[in-house]
Structure formats: C-alpha cells, structure tokens
Amino acid sequence: xxxxxxxxxxxxxxxxxxxxxxxxxxxxxxxxxxxxxxxxxxxxxxxxxxxxxxxxxxxxxxxxxxxxxxxxxxxxxxxxxxxxxxxxxxxxxxxxxxxxxxxxxxxxxxxxxxxxxxxxxxxxxxxxxxxxxxxxxxxxxxxxxxxxxxxxxxxxxxxxxxxxxxxxxxxxxxxxxxxxxxxxxxxxxxxxxxxxxxxxxxxxxxxxxxxxxxxxxxxxxxxxxxxxxxxxxxxxxxxxxxxxxxxxxxxxxxxxxxxxxxxxxxxxxxxxxxxxxxxxxxxxxxxxxxxxxxxxxxxxxxxxxxxxxxxxxxxxxxxxxxxxxxxxxxxxxxxxxxxxxxxxxx
Numbered sequence: 001x002x003x004x005x006x007x008x009x010x011x012x013x014x015x016x017x018x019x020x021x022x023x024x025x026x027x028x029x030x031x032x033x034x035x036x037x038x039x040x041x042x043x044x045x046x047x048x049x050x051x052x053x054x055x056x057x058x059x060x061x062x063x064x065x066x067x068x069x070x071x072x073x074x075x076x077x078x079x080x081x082x083x084x085x086x087x088x089x090x091x092x093x094x095x096x097x098x099x100x101x102x103x104x105x106x107x108x109x110x111x112x113x114x115x116x117x118x119x120x121x122x123x124x125x126x127x128x129x130x131x132x133x134x135x136x137x138x139x140x141x142x143x144x145x146x147x148x149x150x151x152x153x154x155x156x157x158x159x160x161x162x163x164x165x166x167x168x169x170x171x172x173x174x175x176x177x178x179x180x181x182x183x184x185x186x187x188x189x190x191x192x193x194x195x196x197x198x199x200x201x202x203x204x205x206x207x208x209x210x211x212x213x214x215x216x217x218x219x220x221x222x223x224x225x226x227x228x229x230x231x232x233x234x235x236x237x238x239x240x241x242x243x244x245x246x247x248x249x250x251x252x253x254x255x256x257x258x259x260x261x262x263x264x265x266x267x268x269x270x271x272x273x274x275x276x277x278x279x280x281x282x283x284x285x286x287x288x289x290x291x292x293x294x295x296x297x298x299x300x301x302x303x304x305x306x307x308x309x310x311x312x313x314x315x316x317x318x319x320x321x322x323x324x325x326x327x328x329x330x331x332x333x334x335x336x337x338x339x340x341x342x343x344x345x346x
Contacts, residue, residue, distance in 0.1 A: 023101035038075030095146035156184025172237035250307030258323035
C-alpha cells in the first residue's frame with residue numbers, strides 16, 4: 001500500500017479549512033500588502049491589526065499550500081501564481097475566492113441533503129434560495145456583486161472584441177449585476193448605450209457606484225432598471241444579453257425569463273419603422289459537456305438544486321427552441337463561454 005494515500009485523503013478532507021484561511025488573508029488584504037515584496041509576519045500583523053502569533057501560523061499554512069513563499073530573512077511574499085488574490089490585479093478573483101470559501105462553503109455543509117433528495121443545500125442551510133438570501137444580507141450581496149464583476153470582466157473583453165456591435169445602439173443586459181459587463185463593452189464601443197436590468201437591491205448598489213463615478217463617460221451611458229426578469233424586461237434594446245443566468249435555474253424558470261425577453265423583443269420590433277432589423281438575443285453560457293465538468297455541475301446542484309446542474313450544447317439548443325427562439329449562430333467565446341445568437345420565431 002502507498003503510505004502517501006492517507007495524506008492525500010487528509011489533504012482533501014482539510015480543504016475547507018484551507019479555503020477559509022485563504023478567505024481570511026484576502027479579507028485582511030494581505031495579498032495587496034505584499035504586492036511590493038516580502039514583509040515579516042509582525043509587520044503584516046501590525047498593518048492588519050491581527051494577532052502576530054496566530055497570523056504567523058496562518059501564513060505558514062498557506063506557504064505549505066503554495067500561496068505564499070518565505071525568504072531567508074523570514075519574510076512572507078505572495079507567490080506569482082496567486083497574484084489574482086490582489087484586489088488591483090487585472091484578473092482579480094479576490095471576491096470570488098471569499099464568496100466561495102465562506103458563504104458557498106457554508107452551504108456545502110448540507111451537501112448530503114442535495115445528494116439524498118436533489119434539493120438545494122443552500123436553501124436547506126439558509127432557509128431561502130440564493131438570490132433571496134442576497135437581498136436579506138447586503139454585506140454578502142456586495143461580495144457577490146464584486147465576485148460576479150470579476151467573472152464578467154474577461155467575458156466583456158471577449159464579447160466586445162468578437163461581436164459586431166456596429167449597428168447596435170442599445171444593449172440590454174438581463175441580470176447584469178452592477179453593470180461591469182456593460183461597462184467593458186461600452187468602453188470599447190463608444191456609440192453604445194446600455195440598460196442594466198436586475199433585482200432592486202442590485203440596481204441600487206450599481207446606481208450608487210455610478211453616482212460616485214461622476215464624469216465617467218462609460219458610466220453615464222448606462223441606465224439601471226429594476227425588474228423581475230421572470231415576468232417582464234424593458235423594451236427598446238437592439239440586442240438583449242443574457243449572461244451566466246440560465247445555468248442557475250431549472251428549465252421552467254429559464255423558459256419564463258426567455259418568454260419575458262421574447263415579449264420585449266416583439267414589442268420593440270412592432271414599434272420600429274418597417275424594414276429595420278428586429279432585435280436579437282445573445283445568450284452567453286458555460287457549457288457542461290465533458291466529464292471534467294462534474295465538479296462544477298455538482299456545485300451548481302448544491303447551490304440551486306439538481307435541476308440547475310448545468311447544460312450541454314444540445315440541452316441549451318433544445319431550451320431555446322422550446323422558448324420559441326430561432327438560433328442564428330452558436331460559437332465559443334474567448335471568455336470561456338459559448339454565445340448563442342437568436343431571434344423570436346415569427
């Protein structure tokens with residue numbers, strides 16, 4: 001027998017504790033403190049108002065995991081591979097790491113509930129579905145918004161580069177969070193205006209951030225509109241964008257969102273002068289077709305229930321067909337997603 005098997009088991013079993021340690025260092029801003037180079041533990045403790053002895057053990061734990069390195073003088077430095085833990089990194093995942101290691105990890109404590117019943121472990125732990133919980137906990141909601149913004153930035157850069165927005169005047173982002181996706185696209189295409197549609201609490205935070213950036217041309221071209229996207233979305237878009245929304249919901253809920261978008265597109269088309277091209281919908285989603293996607297699918301099931309466990313391309317095509325959309329094109333995006341462009345039938 002391989003004597004190392006026990007250690008491999010224990011390393012996996014202890015992963016939750018390591019994740020929490022990573023979240024603590026991110027919350028304390030330690031990766032940012034070390035952007036200029038190594039610092040000794042007492043100095044890091046002083047700057048973060050932490051207990052020096054405990055902080056040293058925290059840093060040493062993450063040295064073992066490769067997050068930090070230690071120099072000959074005993075100073076701690078951030079490993080290059082973990083630079084995205086810095087808030088100022090262009091591909092930062094600081095808030096995504098905090099969200100995953102804290103709130104999502106709390107939900108994973110009830111994973112047996114999902115495995116036995118197929119129901120959401122998140123709802124079992126917190127008593128309400130994910131998005132209702134975020135409305136009740138604005139502190140977690142702010143971290144969630146920032147985490148989704150981190151995911152959106154590379155996708156915005158990819159879509160802005162790959163898609164022809166020349167004849168598009170208004171882009172409507174359904175479930176657009178704090179407007180990060182729109183900001184990335186509008187920064188590259190200066191003729192565009194954007195409408196960001198989301199829950200009232202999300203729009204309020206986005207609008208507040210927009211007000212704080214007075215004079216920013218991109219922010220000035222974005223309007224926040226609170227709406228229940230399962231019922232209605234605003235008219236007037238040339239393109240409607242649905243990014244990273246459908247994989248959080250079972251088919252019945254997705255069909256309600258798609259139906260609301262279809263109604264808005266038809267109303268917009270009916271109000272236009274004859275001969276103008278009708279609006280289109282861009283669906284930007286991760287696809288779960290490969291065996292290696294199993295961990296992500298399981299995670300989705302734990303958060304949202306087994307019916308939201310992710311779709312492959314055939315399932316997404318079938319969903320759009322069922323929602324009465326005609327697929328115009330489907331292609332992979334450099335942002336790690338696939339883009340499905342479609343129009344309502346008729």
